[in-house]
Structures are given as structure tokens and as C-alpha cells.
Amino acid sequence: VISDHYxxxxxxxxxxxxxxxxxxxxxxxxxxxxxxxxxxxxxxxxIHTVTAGEGLFVCNDAPYPCxxxxxxxxxxxxxxxxQADKSNPWEYSWAGFSGSGSGELLxxxxxxxxxxxxxxxxxxxxxxxxxxxxxxxxxxYPSLTDLECSAYLKLMLIALGKSNPAxxxxxxxxxxxxxxxxxxxxxxIKTQYANPIAIxxxxxxxxxxxxxxxxxxxxxxxxxxxxxxxxxxxxxxxLLLMSTALSIEQVAESxxxxxxxxxxxxxxxxxxxxxxxxxxxxxxx
DNA sequence: ATTAAACACCGCCATG
DNA sequence: GGCATGGCGGTGTTTA
Numbered sequence: 441v442i443s444d445h446y447x448x449x450x451x452x453x454x455x456x457x458x459x460x461x462x463x464x465x466x467x468x469x470x471x472x473x474x475x476x477x478x479x480x481x482x483x484x485x486x487i488h489t490v491t492a493g494e495g496l497f498v499c500n501d502a503p504y505p506c507x508x509x510x511x512x513x514x515x516x517x518x519x520x521x522x523q524a525d526k527s528n529p530w531e532y533s534w535a536g537f538s539g540s541g542s543g544e545l546l547x548x549x550x551x552x553x554x555x556x557x558x559x560x561x562x563x564x565x566x567x568x569x570x571x572x573x574x575x576x577x578x579x580x581y582p583s584l585t586d587l588e589c590s591a592y593l594k595l596m597l598i599a600l601g602k603s604n605p606a607x608x609x610x611x612x613x614x615x616x617x618x619x620x621x622x623x624x625x626x627x628x629i630k631t632q633y634a635n636p637i638a639i640x641x642x643x644x645x646x647x648x649x650x651x652x653x654x655x656x657x658x659x660x661x662x663x664x665x666x667x668x669x670x671x672x673x674x675x676x677x678x679l680l681l682m683s684t685a686l687s688i689e690q691v692a693e694s695x696x697x698x699x700x701x702x703x704x705x706x707x708x709x710x711x712x713x714x715x716x717x718x719x720x721x722x723x724x725x
Numbered sequence: 726a727t728t729a730a731a732c733a734c735c736g737c738c739a740t741g
Numbered sequence: 742g743g744c745a746t747g748g749c750g751g752t753g754t755t756t757a
Binding site: 638639640650651654655658664665666701 | 744752753754755
């Protein structure tokens, strides 16, 4: 609980990805026995989920026999080929996608060029392929189609990750529970700075005493929680002063200071000049 | 790892 | 009334 004025529940996203990600196309089909594609190199990601039959996927010269329930992934810049079995050719759905966040997304669910196949793909994951295609074909609200089909593909990848939990890169690379909690606290500050934040409540919410929390936070970030919060608020205040016409009072309110006079004093300590002067100087170059 | 105690300072308000 | 000053209780940090 952060405020005395009301009770609420808060969930903060501590795993934000700075990523662009979009679906290019999606399809489903059944090649004839022995049909082969490649060896070739593409410049996008192409993921296939086998729903029946069998075939051979080759990535970087390494063979990966695939059958129902297997999902294999082609990576941009990595040579591959794949071929349907002669007597029992596979059927599969596929989706091509691109964007800077794609690699990280796949790594999160344990898929990489060194480990390009995930097994035990669920029926649910498979259904998302169909929903993706339907969104593209029906195109009911064209301006929403990109959002929708990319969302379905993400849901499909999530389902894929959940069906191979052992390979999920969990903890997002954190080396310890402490690190995870400290990062969570920093994320709370970064997203909630516009509201009153008591360091003690924040410490409580992750199960630490304020004294110990202050120590581990400072060890990790090089500044105390309070300093960190103030830096977030002041940097945002500078941005607002420069890029908006908000009054000083409104800027103060926007960065979590209820008392504009007090905000001005703090700002002066921070930047060496009062907010109004800061705005004037930055505006005239 | 945790906390009590001491210390520092913040945030707010009364006062002039 | 607007604004500086001082002071107080509580919050945050440091020490042990």
C-alpha cells in the first residue's frame, strides 16, 4: 500500500522488453512426399509447427527430425533446409515474423539457432496459427490487423514456452532472488513516481525491512532508493518543463509533488536554478 | 541476513 | 496574501 487515501492492488511489469515485433505472414499446408526447401538463407524468422507426419529440418548443417508436436524455427542469416518424409510427409502451420525483439522473444522461450526445435507443442498453441491467419484474411478492422495478428503469434510463442518450461530463460537473467526484488522495486519507482511512494512500504511489499532494503538497493544501483526516486522525478520534471507548457504546479503534480513550493525548492537543489528559470534558459537554446 | 539505535534529513506547517 | 524562516515528527540511511 502506497497511499493513506485509498486501498488498492498494484501489479507492476518488471520484465519490460524494448522490442519491436511484427508478423509478416502465416500459412498452413501439406507438401507432397520428399518435397524439399533449401538449403537457403532468409532475412526473417520463420517458425513451423508440425501437426501430422514427419520430415527433416536442417539448421546450420545439424539435422533435426521432426514429427507431430514439434516446432522448428528458421533464423535470419542462418542456412537451413527442410524436407517432407517420402512415405509419410508432414503437415504444418507456419508464421514468418521480424522485428528487433524477435530474437529475445525466442530466447525467452528457449529457442535459439543452437536449439531451434521445441517439442510438445500444445493444441492451444496450434490454434493461434489459425487465429492469426483468420485475422489477416478477414481484415475486419484494417488498422487493428497488425496488432491483432502479432498478438496471436505472441500468444502462440508463450504457449510454446509454457509447454517446454525447462528451457524457459527464467528470472530474465537475474543472478539471485535479491537482484530480482531490487529490480522490481526500481521498476515500481520508475512507473509510480507520480504517486506518493514511501520507501518503507516499498520495502515491506518485497518483504524486507527498510534498513536492509536501503542497503541492498544502494549496493546495486549506487544510489539510495530515495535518491533514485528523486532522480526519476527530477529528470521527468526537466522533460516536462522543456517540452510542455504545463504550469510549475502542474509539473509538480505530474511528478508526484503535491506541494509546488516544496517542489521548486527541491528542483533548485537538483539543477541549480528554479523551474521557471530552467524552462526559460532551455527554451531560448 | 537482519535489526536496534543513532544519525541525517525530508516534508510539512506554524509563525512572523 | 505571498514568501522566507524555523522547528518538529517521522522517514530514510548509516552504523554497529
